Amino acid sequence: MKVAVMGDPDTALGFKLAGAHEVYSFGDGPLEIERLRNKLRELIEAGDVGIILITEPLAQKIEMPDVKFPIILQVPDKSGSRFGEAQLREIVRRAIGVELKR
């Protein structure tokens, strides 16, 4: 199954060099966000995409669909990670009821 990447132009370029199967780059602006939303839906419905990597800033801009397949993973972009660990902590807090420091 394919690995798809959605990110800003630089991230897209990097993953394209690595040979990710489908790479889409998005800029800022309302039209781009609309395009992002449509593309994400399209990728989810495509069926042959197994993993979608999406940069954290882009993921923050749209509501992430709650699907079991494909797997959607948020990756940091060139400005570094801001939400990755916080999201993990949030999952733990919801499941266990207390926050953990590790």
Add this chain to the structure above:
Amino acid sequence: MAELLNVKPTRMELLNLKRRIQLAKKGHKLLKDKQDALIMEFFTIYDEALNLRRELNEKMEVAFEALLRAQLSAGNLRLQEAALSVKPNREVEIRKRNIMGVPVPLIEAESFKRAAAERGYAFVSTSPEVDAAADKFEEVLDLAVRLAEVEETLKRLAKEIETTKRRVNALEYIIIPRMEVTVKFIKQRLDEIERENFFRLKRVKALIEARSQAGA
């Protein structure tokens, strides 16, 4: 105070309820065990996810630095040209696996790392920095695929723990107490009927005795 179940206070119902309480308690114990096991599993995976996350962040930083160098040495336009001619990498295989009855994904992927010659761009128009950047991003891709599996597993386990917790609590704090209160109610009611009956018999006996004395 738990409210009563809407049942008639009969011996039949009492027996029924007692059986149901036993069943509910058994179910509660099983669910509680399941919850404990899930939480233990969850923590192992949580540690793994956290480590992978941190590693990914570091690798990503390194990769972007390499990309920047490539952009500087080859020029953005040429780099984009090179990226266009890169051959797609290997595909991944996604299977399912069970942890405590929770379906979680299992991703089978070979390493995305390739030799520079396999990538498909022309060496004449690129530089070693481009190779380095591609190399680093292949590493990131490897890591991201592993993290995808672990994080998805974590999410599903978390969801399962939530529903199990809800069920355990519902049994423990609502369903079982409610049935117990009802059992108590039925017992009291039955005792009451018993006493009424006893008194009625005594009364009848007294009446009969009084009548037979009057007759004699």
